[in-house]
Amino acid sequence: MRTSALPVPAQPRLTAAAIGRAATLALHDELSLSPKPGLVTLTDRGSHEDMDAHTFMRSLFSLRRYFAQIAEAGFGGAGFAVLERCGIAAEARMLAATGGVNTHRGAIFMLGLLCAAAGATLSEGGGALHPDRLRDALRRHWGDALAERSRRPPTLPGGIAARRHGLRSASEEAALAFPVLFETALPALTTGVARGLTLREARVDTLFRVMAVLDDSNLAHRGGLAGLHHARNAARGFLDRGGIARPEGLREAQAIADDFVARRLSPGGAADTLAAACWIVRVCPGA
Numbered sequence: 164m165r166t167s168a169l170p171v172p173a174q175p176r177l178t179a180a181a182i183g184r185a186a187t188l189a190l191h192d193e194l195s196l197s198p199k200p201g202l203v204t205l206t207d208r209g210s211h212e213d214m215d216a217h218t219f220m221r222s223l224f225s226l227r228r229y230f231a232q233i234a235e236a237g238f239g240g241a242g243f244a245v246l247e248r249c250g251i252a253a254e255a256r257m258l259a260a261t262g263g264v265n266t267h268r269g270a271i272f273m274l275g276l277l278c279a280a281a282g283a284t285l286s287e288g289g290g291a292l293h294p295d296r297l298r299d300a301l302r303r304h305w306g307d308a309l310a311e312r313s314r315r316p317p318t319l320p321g322g323i324a325a326r327r328h329g330l331r332s333a334s335e336e337a338a339l340a341f342p343v344l345f346e347t348a349l350p351a352l353t354t355g356v357a358r359g360l361t362l363r364e365a366r367v368d369t370l371f372r373v374m375a376v377l378d379d380s381n382l383a384h385r386g387g388l389a390g391l392h393h394a395r396n397a398a399r400g401f402l403d404r405g406g407i408a409r410p411e412g413l414r415e416a417q418a419i420a421d422d423f424v425a426r427r428l429s430p431g432g433a434a435d436t437l438a439a440a441c442w443i444v445r446v447c448p449g450a
């Protein structure tokens with residue numbers, strides 16, 4: 164599917180290509196952030212033996228057209244089946260680029276849906292993108308299909324772990340129009356910057372705020388409920404003590420990262436949710 168400039172009267176700049184570019188940049192915002200407990204950064208493979216920054220960059224490159232394509236599909240009023248085929252094809256390209264390692268499966272799903280919602284919103288006119296309009300578009304266009312999708316028996320490690328432990332999986336989170344993204348991550352990021360944190364500080368605090376509340380199926384897959392609760396408690400304690408913006412903040416965040424590596428914990432779902440919040444800030448002027 165060729166991406167082209169969308170006829171967007173209200174925001175001439177915002178095209179499917181621009182929406183897609185913002186998604187790629189947001190995934191790099193997440194990858195390049197440090198410290199990030201258990202997660203891969205540009206200099207640290209975290210709790211992962213099978214992937215590092217190069218793996219993620221190869222994965223990012225393999226997705227360079229996907230996000231614009233799915234935004235175009237959303238603009239064209241595509242049904243969920245079309246989006247799903249687009250996502251599954253992207254997953255195959257990701258796995259080919261990473262040698263079979265799952266780097267961005269969750270991001271392909273979550274950011275893919277958000278880019279499709281952005282395309283659908285722009286097709287309806289009405290001026291600049293806004294987080295509320297994105298969430299509304301997700302519900303109106305694909306809410307029923309996502310609810311049905313979330314009831315399918317899980318086949319992936321995360322979804323299986325989520326089902327086993329009674330957690331809200333990624334597809335269940337999507338069926339609810341990403342409550343943790345819109346109600347926790349995005350407000351944390353925007354208020355962090357508004358109160359004078361640097362972008363890095365605001366992103367680190369946002370990651371911890373998401374870790375404190377998200378049913379991250381990667382944590383449950385790797386460490387069971389005990390692992391998920393340990394990660395949540397560590398995040399809550401860090402934030403209760405003032406988060407990153409204090410003299411010992413960076414050192415404490417690094418100590419938590421070392422603890423997660425020792426326990427092989429990796430909050431991949433929180434990483435994707437952070438990336439999605441970075442993407443919303445990039446495409447929604449008034450976010």
Ligand SMILES: CC(C)(COP(=O)(O)OP(=O)(O)OC[C@H]1O[C@@H](n2cnc3c(N)ncnc32)[C@H](O[C@H]2O[C@H](COP(=O)(O)OP(=O)(O)OP(=O)(O)O)[C@@H](O)[C@H]2O)[C@@H]1O)[C@@H](O)C(=O)NCCC(=O)NCCS
Nearest residue numbers: 250265266267268269270321322332333334378380431432
């Ligand atoms: C719809 C799918 C996401 C699968 O459905 P399911 O509900 O089973 O999803 P989960 O398994 O729960 O989560 C899938 C990935 O989503 C991220 N994630 C986890 N929890 C959440 C959450 N609560 N909210 C949002 N997102 C969440 C997470 O992805 C990231 O972590 C992965 C890397 O970590 P790692 O520990 O290495 O993972 P593994 O390799 O599995 O472990 P090891 O082998 O290393 O030990 C990486 O994927 C990150 O992105 C979850 O992994 C979806 O898969 C699907 O069906 N896709 C096809 C359709 C599609 O894409 N459509 C697009 C538009 S509709």
Ligand SMILES: Nc1ncnc2[nH]cnc12
Nearest residue numbers: 194202203266431434435
């Ligand atoms: N930086 C990262 N490290 C590990 N898993 C991830 N999933 C998404 N981003 C990730």
